[in-house]
Amino acid sequence: MTWFNVILILPFTLGLFVLLGVLSVKYYQWFRALNPRNKLRLWKSLSRKEILSSITEIFRECLLHLRIYHQKRRLWYMHMSLAFGWFLLIVVGHVESVFNTGHILSSPWKSVFFDYFSRGQEATGWHLQGFNHLMDLILLFILSGLFLAFYKRINSRSFGLKRRPLHNPHDRIAMLFLWYIFPMRFIAETLNHAFYGGGGFMTGSFGNLLTLPDNLNYLSDIAWIGYSISLGGFFVVLPWSRYMHILTEVPHILLKNAHIQAYQDKGCTGFNIHACSSCGICLDSCQMTNLDSCNGQSYYFIRKLREPSGVSENRMMNCLMCGRCSADCPVQVDTLSIRMNERIRMNDDLAFDYSYLDQQGKKVPHARIAFFGGCMTQLVPGVTASMKKIFDFYDEDYVMIDETESICCGRPLFLSGQKRAYFEIMKYTRERILSCKPDLIITSCPICLTTFRNHYFFPVPVIHHTQYLESMISQGLLPPGQSDIKTVYHDPCELGRYLGIYSEPRRVLRNIVQLQNKAYKQNQGLCCGGSIADLEMDFEEKRSIAEDAIQQLIYPDTRLLATACPLCKVTFATPNIIPVRDVAELYAESLSVTIPARELAAKEALMQN
Amino acid sequence: MPDFGFGIQDDLMIDHDRLSPAYEAVLEEVPSIAGCMSCGSCSATCVSSFQSGAGFRKLIMLLKNGSYEQLQQALDYCQFCGKCLLVCPRGINTRRAILEMRKQFKKQGDDMV
Numbered sequence: 001m002t003w004f005n006v007i008l009i010l011p012f013t014l015g016l017f018v019l020l021g022v023l024s025v026k027y028y029q030w031f032r033a034l035n036p037r038n039k040l041r042l043w044k045s046l047s048r049k050e051i052l053s054s055i056t057e058i059f060r061e062c063l064l065h066l067r068i069y070h071q072k073r074r075l076w077y078m079h080m081s082l083a084f085g086w087f088l089l090i091v092v093g094h095v096e097s098v099f100n101t102g103h104i105l106s107s108p109w110k111s112v113f114f115d116y117f118s119r120g121q122e123a124t125g126w127h128l129q130g131f132n133h134l135m136d137l138i139l140l141f142i143l144s145g146l147f148l149a150f151y152k153r154i155n156s157r158s159f160g161l162k163r164r165p166l167h168n169p170h171d172r173i174a175m176l177f178l179w180y181i182f183p184m185r186f187i188a189e190t191l192n193h194a195f196y197g198g199g200g201f202m203t204g205s206f207g208n209l210l211t212l213p214d215n216l217n218y219l220s221d222i223a224w225i226g227y228s229i230s231l232g233g234f235f236v237v238l239p240w241s242r243y244m245h246i247l248t249e250v251p252h253i254l255l256k257n258a259h260i261q262a263y264q265d266k267g268c269t270g271f272n273i274h275a276c277s278s279c280g281i282c283l284d285s286c287q288m289t290n291l292d293s294c295n296g297q298s299y300y301f302i303r304k305l306r307e308p309s310g311v312s313e314n315r316m317m318n319c320l321m322c323g324r325c326s327a328d329c330p331v332q333v334d335t336l337s338i339r340m341n342e343r344i345r346m347n348d349d350l351a352f353d354y355s356y357l358d359q360q361g362k363k364v365p366h367a368r369i370a371f372f373g374g375c376m377t378q379l380v381p382g383v384t385a386s387m388k389k390i391f392d393f394y395d396e397d398y399v400m401i402d403e404t405e406s407i408c409c410g411r412p413l414f415l416s417g418q419k420r421a422y423f424e425i426m427k428y429t430r431e432r433i434l435s436c437k438p439d440l441i442i443t444s445c446p447i448c449l450t451t452f453r454n455h456y457f458f459p460v461p462v463i464h465h466t467q468y469l470e471s472m473i474s475q476g477l478l479p480p481g482q483s484d485i486k487t488v489y490h491d492p493c494e495l496g497r498y499l500g501i502y503s504e505p506r507r508v509l510r511n512i513v514q515l516q517n518k519a520y521k522q523n524q525g526l527c528c529g530g531s532i533a534d535l536e537m538d539f540e541e542k543r544s545i546a547e548d549a550i551q552q553l554i555y556p557d558t559r560l561l562a563t564a565c566p567l568c569k570v571t572f573a574t575p576n577i578i579p580v581r582d583v584a585e586l587y588a589e590s591l592s593v594t595i596p597a598r599e600l601a602a603k604e605a606l607m608q609n
Numbered sequence: 610m611p612d613f614g615f616g617i618q619d620d621l622m623i624d625h626d627r628l629s630p631a632y633e634a635v636l637e638e639v640p641s642i643a644g645c646m647s648c649g650s651c652s653a654t655c656v657s658s659f660q661s662g663a664g665f666r667k668l669i670m671l672l673k674n675g676s677y678e679q680l681q682q683a684l685d686y687c688q689f690c691g692k693c694l695l696v697c698p699r700g701i702n703t704r705r706a707i708l709e710m711r712k713q714f715k716k717q718g719d720d721m722v
Contacts (some may be wrong), residue, residue, distance in 0.1 A: 350711040353685035356660045375690040406656050408688040532691050539700030
């Protein structure tokens with residue numbers, strides 16, 4: 001090996017060694033942070049069947065990026081051409097060198113700089129010429145993606161992104177190196193073929209077009225060194241940039257398929273946040289993106305977590321936790337749980353004292369149905385009154401748990417990170433609800449419902465009031481008085497994205513009003529802006545989000561906005577654009593008679609006889 | 610000072626020229642608390658004031674006149690439900706202010722009391 005060859009391969013090889021070294025240290029640290037039980041679980045998940053499904057997902061998502069394909073096609077082509085193209089370049093390049101040298105294992109630089117080492121050799125046989133053309137085709141494929149990446153910096157709207165993600169200095173340097181790699185390879189190969197002949201349909205033809213004197217052949221050497229430097233430079237900055245996702249997506253998928261998620265083990269945060277490619281799709285789906293003063297979007301939150309300075313409190317608390325980012329994320333990073341873990345880390349040790357709840361000690365009288373309105377329902381007394389009317393109509397044995405003395409379910413405490421306080425309050429609320437020994441618990445607040453289903457572990461079923469109303473309709477107990485008011489239903493975040501209750505409220509509304517959005521797409525619901533998870537936004541900003549959501553939801557002839565969450569009702573009423581009603585209120589109004597249903601049925605039966 | 614014919618209870622007095630350092634610290638983080646006009650909407654709707662007698666209005670009063678001991682006790686009762694936030698006519702970010710107050714106590718601990 002000549003001294004020039006050493007200079008040529010040195011930047012690339014050094015970069016590769018630095019990358020492998022840093023990567024092993026980082027991965028080892030993150031792996032150590034995992035819960036011991038989850039380490040075992042990860043090991044057990046490496047069975048043949050699961051490994052196969054993981055490999056399929058790695059191929060589909062790390063290389064072909066199929067989840068992006070389903071959302072934004074141009075963005076998908078850009079990501080896919082760079083990822084899959086580079087992968088092909090490495091694999092086909094290696095196969096080419098194997099065909100030429102006859103050795104299956106060779107030094108990595110032999111295949112990376114194959115054209116340099118084989119300069120002047122005639123490509124004999126159709127397969128070697130084929131390789132030249134194939135490699136050119138792959139390079140063209142990557143360059144087309146690179147062109148799109150460059151164009152995206154100028155006009156991100158044409159890629160379906162409302163706002164262009166703003167990168168930090170580390171990412172910019174890494175991006176610069178990445179952008180140099182493939183044009184440098186193109187230039188190096190073109191000059192190589194200009195001086196020494198050969199090449200495929202692209203580099204070969206361009207090489208033939210250049211007529212340069214032979215004494216300038218050092219230009220080709222310089223271009224190869226430039227290629228090596230851009231590769232090495234990229235490898236060195238990669239572990240500190242967003243391009244860490246290229247490699248970290250693989251362990252992220254393995255963890256995900258072993259069911260090790262951030263909500264049960266914060267140790268996997270390291271893998272999760274580095275698997276984020278900062279593609280900007282979440283930034284686009286975040287409703288706060290239109291507000292300049294908001295900076296807590298998951299895109300920036302995750303990026304700040306990767307930086308040594310960490311996340312500021314303002315950024316951490318400025319989030320509606322509506323789950324739109326998490327639902328749209330092509331890498332499936334559990335942004336909500338990661339944020340929750342950070343909030344708990346910051347605020348869990350704050351003082352609290354709920355002993356006064358115990359002093360009440362009042363037992364609720366026994367009833368079959370326990371209705372828990374929650375704090376927010378108390379602010380919309382119409383819902384409570386409607387539910388009472390409905391229960392009376394169906395002659396139910398019910399009790400209102402918190403009609404006079406309200407008690408919180410604790411979710412606002414949990415969302416602010418005060419987990420200890422949350423579990424304390426949960427103890428009292430659970431006791432209060434179960435003191436009436438109910439057979440069924442109904443709540444009109446999706447926030448409470450989420451909490452009840454996630455942490456309360458009630459021995460009896462807990463349902464939302466829309467589910468109860470739907471069950472009444474399906475039993476044929478309602479004499480539906482259908483009005484012709486054109487209504488749009490809004491899916492509350494907790495009810496839709498968190499709990500997957502989409503069809504029940506729609507089925508109820510179809511029977512009582514003219515529902516305009518009968519069809520729905522899961523996870524596409526809009527947040528009202530009033531979310532209790534956000535602690536930073538002021539009144540005006542929340543109203544602006546509510547206004548924006550209403551404008552997106554309603555049609556020109558819509559007369560009413562129906563929702564199934566008391567908080568959404570209050571928030572949507574603020575901009576004063578359209579009347580907002582709860583499903584329960586509409587249902588109660590549709591009941592044309594006031595005598596209980598059982599008596600009505602008995603009378604009807606009597607008349608028929 | 611002219612005699613108005615009634616006395617002033619020292620521990621309920623708020624000197625607007627010399628507000629407590631804790632109030633200044635919270636004000637810096639949550640500027641909207643300056644808008645509190647003690648209307649009492651928050652206390653009327655508060656989940657815990659029914660049982661403990663503490664509402665957001667009272668917290669602000671205690672914070673302003675530096676009654677830290679009483680304030681800390683009243684703060685501990687807050688269930689963080691956010692009803693005060695929704696009824697406040699001045700749009701004060703009450704939950705953020707309460708969180709900030711709790712943090713101030715955690716940070717300064719016994720020094721303040």
